[in-house]
Amino acid sequence: MWGFYFEQLVQSVPFFLKGLWMTVAVSGSSLVAGTVLGFVWGVIRAGRGKVLKRIIGAWVDLIRGTPFLVQVFIFFFILPEAGIQLEAFPASVIALTNLSACFICEIVAGGIQSIPSGQREAATASGLSSYHQLRYIILPQAMRIILPPLVGQYVLLVKDSSVVSAIGVTDVTRVGWLTVQRIPEGIMVFGLVGILYFVICYPLIRLSNTLEKRMTVVTTKL
Amino acid sequence: MLETFNFRVIFEYLPFYWKCFFATLWLSGGSLLGALVLGVIACAMRLSESRIISRVAGVYIESIRSTPLLAQLYFFYFGLPSLGIRMPEEATGILALTLNSGAYMAEIIRAGVQSISYGQIEAAMSSGLSYLQRMRYIVLPQALGVSIPPMLGQAIVLVKDSALLSLISIVELTRAGQILTSERFMPAEGFLTTAVFYLIIYYILKAFSHWSQKRLIFRGA
Numbered sequence: 001m002w003g004f005y006f007e008q009l010v011q012s013v014p015f016f017l018k019g020l021w022m023t024v025a026v027s028g029s030s031l032v033a034g035t036v037l038g039f040v041w042g043v044i045r046a047g048r049g050k051v052l053k054r055i056i057g058a059w060v061d062l063i064r065g066t067p068f069l070v071q072v073f074i075f076f077f078i079l080p081e082a083g084i085q086l087e088a089f090p091a092s093v094i095a096l097t098n099l100s101a102c103f104i105c106e107i108v109a110g111g112i113q114s115i116p117s118g119q120r121e122a123a124t125a126s127g128l129s130s131y132h133q134l135r136y137i138i139l140p141q142a143m144r145i146i147l148p149p150l151v152g153q154y155v156l157l158v159k160d161s162s163v164v165s166a167i168g169v170t171d172v173t174r175v176g177w178l179t180v181q182r183i184p185e186g187i188m189v190f191g192l193v194g195i196l197y198f199v200i201c202y203p204l205i206r207l208s209n210t211l212e213k214r215m216t217v218v219t220t221k222l
Numbered sequence: 223m224l225e226t227f228n229f230r231v232i233f234e235y236l237p238f239y240w241k242c243f244f245a246t247l248w249l250s251g252g253s254l255l256g257a258l259v260l261g262v263i264a265c266a267m268r269l270s271e272s273r274i275i276s277r278v279a280g281v282y283i284e285s286i287r288s289t290p291l292l293a294q295l296y297f298f299y300f301g302l303p304s305l306g307i308r309m310p311e312e313a314t315g316i317l318a319l320t321l322n323s324g325a326y327m328a329e330i331i332r333a334g335v336q337s338i339s340y341g342q343i344e345a346a347m348s349s350g351l352s353y354l355q356r357m358r359y360i361v362l363p364q365a366l367g368v369s370i371p372p373m374l375g376q377a378i379v380l381v382k383d384s385a386l387l388s389l390i391s392i393v394e395l396t397r398a399g400q401i402l403t404s405e406r407f408m409p410a411e412g413f414l415t416t417a418v419f420y421l422i423i424y425y426i427l428k429a430f431s432h433w434s435q436k437r438l439i440f441r442g443a
Contacts, residue, residue, distance in 0.1 A: 066420045187301035
């Protein structure tokens with residue numbers, strides 16, 4: 001029996017690869033958009049504008065305090081009530097972008113705040129504009145602190161993307177769920193799903209660890 | 223959207239939400255306890271002298287960390303029956319959450335123990351402290367001080383992760399939102415109420431985390 005199901009599973013591998021492509025599409029587009037948005041929010045949050053800072057801080061708290069599944073449901077079911085009709089795919093990309101932007105915002109703000117204020121003062125004294133300070137003095141140094149957790153965040157993003165299967169996006173998890181209705185060998189089917197995620201996430205985890213080691217060495221040298 | 227927000231329905235469902243709130247609490251509380259125990263064991267194995275034991279713990283930790291919880295949850299939910307093991311959904315859910323969080327706990331505890339420089343232990347030895355005294359006065363206060371804030375962070379993650387249990391038809395907070403949505407067609411009322419309940423837990427744990435950071439780290443330093 002086991003062999004029979006195994007053969008069936010091998011036959012549905014193309015279906016799984018399609019799902020993998022969907023996972024990559026959802027998490028890839030959220031990764032790019034979330035990074036850009038997260039950096040913008042992070043710079044504002046570490047800056048001097050009090051009101052914007054508070055608003056972003058409160059929003060980040062709301063997102064960090066609720067499960068991603070609930071956020072997906074809110075984006076998917078509630079936005080239509082406000083007149084914004086969304087398909088499952090854009091709804092999940094928006095939800096995932098927002099989630100990763102909130103976490104990246106905290107990472108970026110933390111990195112910027114860790115730069116001693118003397119650096120900024122020296123840059124101001126040298127006559128650099130705020131933009132040039134950020135571009136040439138603050139961010140290059142902050143990147144050392146930002147980069148390792150940022151890559152770690154990307155791992156979380158890929159893993160969190162599995163949640164969007166709940167609203168019917170056919171990513172790897174959803175494909176596994178559909179397949180297990182046909183091939184009742186959960187260990188085999190979700191073992192395969194796990195392997196596919198592992199293939200994406202494990203290299204990223206290793207990259208994050210390597211970056212962490214490298215960046216720390218640079219710090220101690222300074 | 224807001225002008226049609228129906229508070230009457232929320233009040234009608236409030237007792238149900240409270241019940242689900244406590245379901246979320248005990249599901250994640252139980253998993254948290256299990257994860258702490260499992261984390262200590264996995265961490266001890268990871269730091270073990272024996273290569274094989276350390277490798278086993280390493281494989282467990284890495285494979286949990288590089289796959290999503292939802293895939294793990296389905297793995298147990300669909301996989302255990304095909305092995306002939308039948309148990310209630312709640313048990314499957316707690317099992318998956320415990321195994322998932324245990325791996326993260328192990329890493330947190332390991333970071334805490336390894337943050338203590340060996341020089342301190344040498345200094346304690348040369349001051350004539352016994353193994354137990356070294357643990358009691360030197361290693362554990364500092365290791366705990368370092369790892370309690372991230373542990374509370376993991377507890378927050380665990381509570382949020384327990385939302386996924388609704389997908390294997392366990393009745394908890396997120397499921398409550400789904401039920402209200404399907405019975406009354408009111409997703410806004412349903413899921414925003416759910417979100418408020420999660421935020422209550424989040425803000426309490428966050429305040430506790432801030433407090434512990436102040437208390438424990440200064441005492442350790």
